[in-house]
Amino acid sequence: MSERGTGESGPLPAGGRAPWGTRVLVYVLLAVFALYSGLYTWRDVVRGRTVHVGHLADLTAGGAGMALERWGRGLAQAGAAVRAGAGAVAAFRAAHPEWVALAVRGAHGQWRRVFGSQPPRAVRTARCAVGPGCVVALEGARRVDRGAGMGRLWLMHAAGRDTLYGAQSLAALAPLWSRFPARAADRLYLRGPQGAVVRVWPPAGGPAPANDPAAMRVLAWRAVPDAMVAFGVGVTGASVRAQWWGIVWPEALFLISTALAAEGVLRGFERHAARAAAAVATEQARVRRVRDLYAALSDTNQLIVRHPQPEELFATTCRLLVERAGACAARIGWVEGGVGDPAVRWVTRAGSVEAEAATDPGAIARKAVITGRTQRAAARTYSAGYRRGGGVAQLALPIRRGADIVAVLWLYAGRVGLEDRAERALLEEMVLDLGFSLEDMAQRRRLEHAAEHDALTGLVNRRRLARALQEAQRGDAAGALAVFYLEGLREVNATLGHSAGDEILGVAATRLQVIAADRAGVLAARGDGDRFFLMLPGAGSEEAARRVNEVQEALAAPLRLSGGEDLRVESTAGWARWPEHWNGSAVLLERAELALEAAHARGPGECAGFEPELEERAHAARRVRREFEPALERGELTLYYQPVLDLATGAVQGMEALVRWIAPDGTARAPGAFLPQVEQDPRLLRELGRFVLGEALSRIAAWSRAGLAVDVAVNIGASHLTDPAFLEDLDGALANHGAQIGHRLLIEITESAYLGERGAAAAALEAARARGVRTVLDDFGTA
Numbered sequence: 206m207s208e209r210g211t212g213e214s215g216p217l218p219a220g221g222r223a224p225w226g227t228r229v230l231v232y233v234l235l236a237v238f239a240l241y242s243g244l245y246t247w248r249d250v251v252r253g254r255t256v257h258v259g260h261l262a263d264l265t266a267g268g269a270g271m272a273l274e275r276w277g278r279g280l281a282q283a284g285a286a287v288r289a290g291a292g293a294v295a296a297f298r299a300a301h302p303e304w305v306a307l308a309v310r311g312a313h314g315q316w317r318r319v320f321g322s323q324p325p326r327a328v329r330t331a332r333c334a335v336g337p338g339c340v341v342a343l344e345g346a347r348r349v350d351r352g353a354g355m356g357r358l359w360l361m362h363a364a365g366r367d368t369l370y371g372a373q374s375l376a377a378l379a380p381l382w383s384r385f386p387a388r389a390a391d392r393l394y395l396r397g398p399q400g401a402v403v404r405v406w407p408p409a410g411g412p413a414p415a416n417d418p419a420a421m422r423v424l425a426w427r428a429v430p431d432a433m434v435a436f437g438v439g440v441t442g443a444s445v446r447a448q449w450w451g452i453v454w455p456e457a458l459f460l461i462s463t464a465l466a467a468e469g470v471l472r473g474f475e476r477h478a479a480r481a482a483a484a485v486a487t488e489q490a491r492v493r494r495v496r497d498l499y500a501a502l503s504d505t506n507q508l509i510v511r512h513p514q515p516e517e518l519f520a521t522t523c524r525l526l527v528e529r530a531g532a533c534a535a536r537i538g539w540v541e542g543g544v545g546d547p548a549v550r551w552v553t554r555a556g557s558v559e560a561e562a563a564t565d566p567g568a569i570a571r572k573a574v575i576t577g578r579t580q581r582a583a584a585r586t587y588s589a590g591y592r593r594g595g596g597v598a599q600l601a602l603p604i605r606r607g608a609d610i611v612a613v614l615w616l617y618a619g620r621v622g623l624e625d626r627a628e629r630a631l632l633e634e635m636v637l638d639l640g641f642s643l644e645d646m647a648q649r650r651r652l653e654h655a656a657e658h659d660a661l662t663g664l665v666n667r668r669r670l671a672r673a674l675q676e677a678q679r680g681d682a683a684g685a686l687a688v689f690y691l692e693g694l695r696e697v698n699a700t701l702g703h704s705a706g707d708e709i710l711g712v713a714a715t716r717l718q719v720i721a722a723d724r725a726g727v728l729a730a731r732g733d734g735d736r737f738f739l740m741l742p743g744a745g746s747e748e749a750a751r752r753v754n755e756v757q758e759a760l761a762a763p764l765r766l767s768g769g770e771d772l773r774v775e776s777t778a779g780w781a782r783w784p785e786h787w788n789g790s791a792v793l794l795e796r797a798e799l800a801l802e803a804a805h806a807r808g809p810g811e812c813a814g815f816e817p818e819l820e821e822r823a824h825a826a827r828r829v830r831r832e833f834e835p836a837l838e839r840g841e842l843t844l845y846y847q848p849v850l851d852l853a854t855g856a857v858q859g860m861e862a863l864v865r866w867i868a869p870d871g872t873a874r875a876p877g878a879f880l881p882q883v884e885q886d887p888r889l890l891r892e893l894g895r896f897v898l899g900e901a902l903s904r905i906a907a908w909s910r911a912g913l914a915v916d917v918a919v920n921i922g923a924s925h926l927t928d929p930a931f932l933e934d935l936d937g938a939l940a941n942h943g944a945q946i947g948h949r950l951l952i953e954i955t956e957s958a959y960l961g962e963r964g965a966a967a968a969a970l971e972a973a974r975a976r977g978v979r980t981v982l983d984d985f986g987t988a
Contacts, residue, residue, distance in 0.1 A: 343397025859916030
């Protein structure tokens with residue numbers, strides 16, 4: 206998305222070509238390979254020809270040895286023919302035409318030519334040292350007769366006192382080399398006993414160097430066994446070069462083809478490398494853009510965690526998109542108006558002013574709001590960097606809070622970045638996070654409102670009231686806190702239903718809000734159940750009492766429920782002042798409720814202010830309640846039984862159980878010292894009732910076992926009697942001590958307890974009567 210990333214790439218060779226060093230290296234390697242291959246081939250050719258001509262020389266020498274052995278026997282036959290006479294010689298010559306000359310040397314050195322030419326001087330002076338016949342001389346073709354052809358080889362054979370000299374034409378040895386493979390050898394030489402060399406194949410002729418064995422590139426000599434001659438097979442340099450070239454030129458063609466192929470591969474590699482380098486540069490630029498955008502997203506999320514205000518969040522997001530992600534310009538605005546014709550009110554922006562001037566952000570933003578989807582459009586490019594990088598585009602992304610589009614993010618950036626899926630996904634994730642943040646802020650506001658307001662009446666709750674008291678107390682002005690208790694609301698819930706009770710609470714809250722609105726700083730609050738508070742800043746003692754009376758009168762005004770019932774609800778009130786009664790907001794609230802309890806003790810509709818002795822009595826009551834339960838567990842409570850007499854006869858009619866608290870020091874606490882405090886705690890009162898039921902039934906069972914039929918009356922508190930768990934406690938006590946003695950148990954209730962919760966008390970007493978337990982009324986006429 207950043208401009209700096211759209212045109213960046215790594216360094217490439219000019220024209221996209223690979224460095225010349227690579228090409229030179231490839232060609233040098235090919236040349237080295239060609240040179241090495243040529244030299245290796247030349248060595249193999251020379252070595253192969255050397256081995257080959259050696260084999261040919263071996264074969265020729267071996268064949269010549271057998272021929273010479275045969276010629277030696279033939280020369281012996283010629284000697285016999287010479288001794289037999291002329292006829293025998295003629296017959297021998299006819300049978301052996303390969304003998305071209307024959308001469309005899311006598312014992313005294315005289316020579317006699319039998320046929321053919323006279324032996325040369327070298328023959329006449331030679332001596333044979335091995336075998337009956339041996340080669341004594343080699344005579345070239347220039348010295349022989351016309352018919353001798355290639356030359357002849359003189360052999361000597363001693364026959365008694367005479368010595369025979371015979372010349373054999375070298376043509377007789379032609380079968381030895383006539384079967385040479387084609388181009389197997391270029392020359393065949395025969396070396397005689399005196400070192401004379403004769404070329405026997407091909408026939409003599411050609412330039413002298415070609416006939417000289419020293420001119421051969423490869424030459425192999427092999428001596429004939431038991432003879433003083435040797436054959437040499439030679440190969441000319443031209444023949445070796447021809448064979449080498451015959452092998453090398455296909456390799457040369459292969460190397461040329463390889464060079465051309467290598468050039469093609471190099472060019473292909475250059476094109477691929479250029480494309481790969483461009484792709485790598487593009488990917489690197491994309492990775493940098495994604496990294497920068499991800500960093501902006503991360504910073505935005507870190508800001509979201511701190512729960513900033515929306516305007517601060519929007520401003521930081523735009524700044525991060527420009528500074529970190531490389532966008533040229535960014536805006537965020539609130540959506541106003543209807544869905545069909547929305548308007549965008551831009552609240553924050555960052556980036557280039559020229560970019561904003563080159564576009565119309567409002568049009569694409571409205572389109573994004575209407576469609577509910579991300580919108581992209583082209584934009585006029587004002588930057589040369591963006592023109593090199595593929596141009597620019599603008600993007601509008603709707604920001605949702607829940608299901609509603611409440612804001613729009615607009616971006617002006619490089620077209621490449623805005624078209625990338627990964628970057629688009631990060632941008633969409635960013636607007637999702639922004640939407641979640643807005644939803645979280647709204648939810649936090651709702652939760653904060655719910656945490657400090659009553660859901661039924663809409664008034665602030667006790668928590669918000671305590672904070673307001675703290676704020677008001679910091680000022681110099683004094684004030685008062687009043688608490689109001691709606692009388693008879695429980696009876697309304699029991700008779701007309703909780704909806705009627707809720708309606709009464711709503712009317713009372715409305716009346717309090719009207720009163721609070723008449724004076725600045727006055728705050729109405731909902732307390733627990735059927736209690737309301739009114740904070741009166743700046744009110745003195747007399748004004749506080751007057752305002753409380755006014756509120757009581759307003760609350761007591763007649764009202765008509767939605768069901769058509771006309772009611773009049775009285776309220777009892779108590780109040781406390783600051784700074785006289787201040788020791789923290791919680792203490793002030795507690796002292797106002799202590800004053801309410803004092804007023805409630807006087808009767809419905811009464812009003813009382815806080816006095817220090819109220820708190821002392823409350824502390825004493827709490828101390829009694831705190832000590833009562835451990836005393837019950839330690840068994841410090843006991844029952845005293847007071848007889849009930851018949852006034853007419855004086856007979857004992859039964860017993861009344863009276864609870865007493867015996868302290869560890871032996872002193873007894875009268876019921877009036879702890880029962881009123883215990884009755885304020887329903888849980889403690891139930892524990893006391895269970896204790897009394899159990900102890901009374903245990904005593905009845907003991908008297909029954911002793912043969913005494915005595916009725917025992919026990920006192921049950923009003924809250925315990927109307928508690929649904931009362932029958933469970935009664936059933937448990939009867940089960941532990943025997944249900945058959947239940948008719949001896951009497952439950953005493955006061956008239957006020959029965960009248961206070963008449964329906965619940967009557968149901969509980971009827972259920973007890975079904976179990977055999979009777980009921981008696983105590984303190985009748987005092988209510």
